Amino acid sequence: MSTIEKTFADGEIIIKEGDTGSTFFQLLEGKAAVYKNYGKDDQVQIAIFEPGQYFGEMAVIESYPRSATVVAEGEAKVFEIEVDGLTDYIKENPDKILTIMKLLGGRIKTMTEDCNEAKTVLDGIRKANSSSNYDSFFNNMMKQSIFLSAKNFRLERPSVESLREASKNVTSAGSDNVETYNYGTIIFKQGEIGKCMYIVHSGRVNIYSNYGEVNEVKLNEVVPVACFGENGILSDEPRDTTAVAEESGTEVEIIRPEDLEEIFKTSPAKIDMILKNQSYRLRSITYDYFKACQEIYAAKGKSDD
Numbered sequence: 001m002s003t004i005e006k007t008f009a010d011g012e013i014i015i016k017e018g019d020t021g022s023t024f025f026q027l028l029e030g031k032a033a034v035y036k037n038y039g040k041d042d043q044v045q046i047a048i049f050e051p052g053q054y055f056g057e058m059a060v061i062e063s064y065p066r067s068a069t070v071v072a073e074g075e076a077k078v079f080e081i082e083v084d085g086l087t088d089y090i091k092e093n094p095d096k097i098l099t100i101m102k103l104l105g106g107r108i109k110t111m112t113e114d115c116n117e118a119k120t121v122l123d124g125i126r127k128a129n130s131s132s133n134y135d136s137f138f139n140n141m142m143k144q145s146i147f148l149s150a151k152n153f154r155l156e157r158p159s160v161e162s163l164r165e166a167s168k169n170v171t172s173a174g175s176d177n178v179e180t181y182n183y184g185t186i187i188f189k190q191g192e193i194g195k196c197m198y199i200v201h202s203g204r205v206n207i208y209s210n211y212g213e214v215n216e217v218k219l220n221e222v223v224p225v226a227c228f229g230e231n232g233i234l235s236d237e238p239r240d241t242t243a244v245a246e247e248s249g250t251e252v253e254i255i256r257p258e259d260l261e262e263i264f265k266t267s268p269a270k271i272d273m274i275l276k277n278q279s280y281r282l283r284s285i286t287y288d289y290f291k292a293c294q295e296i297y298a299a300k301g302k303s304d305d
Helices: 083-092 094-128 132-143 146-151 161-167 257-266 268-304
Strands: 003-008 013-015 023-036 044-049 069-082 178-181 186-188 197-202 205-209 217-222 242-245 250-255
Touching (some): 013 023, 069 083, 083 094, 083 268, 094 268, 250 257, 257 268
Antiparallel strands (some): 013 069, 023 044, 023 069, 186 242, 197 250, 205 242
């Protein structure tokens, strides 16, 4: 079974901070409160979940400790969804594809911001050989129990093998929405609003920050069969990068939000590949984040000696 419906009594713990799990949840009925340090003197409530919301989505990466405790407020009914059975869940609920993608996209964005902050702090510590200027960062991380989690974190850097397996049948499925670009064609531009994402079928696409400017940075190279630009269908925010075709004859499939359910019916491998791509990115960013936190934790310990 990919999903199990469960009912929790008032005050019953649905997930517990520090535990690991391979499932996430959708709240069907009732409410659920989110706490840090639940049951301790410094307990703090940080959110309330309403029916329809998902939580516990970091289970898409293995061995990630739960970051908070979720407690039923009154009687609460939930779907518990096995990560390994996500494709089966989508078969039963094809209208949830975009919701799941937005859930993972939001977590990727938040984790990227946290990772960038941690790397900035770490860079400052390395240059100054001191951690004394970052007490506010340390205090915030301690409140979130990040250092405690990072100290014993065992997540390995992910490989691309699962992506490779998920991509095998993507191009053979065909599509009516494939366009061919010449070398140097800008597929989308930083600052523009986009309402679609892309899958590279052949050729090569590079992703840039500040393309064409003196501070241009190449961020990533996208090759067959991988997706890019998915934030275009996950949010209304402007693109934060520019995508450029780097080979003549580059073939790219265009996917819009309204296409997702039909694509899943005709080519579920494409949706599976997109979700695995998001999972891979989330796991990679999380690995980098916790490795940075481990080094910061060690630097802080030295400065306190």
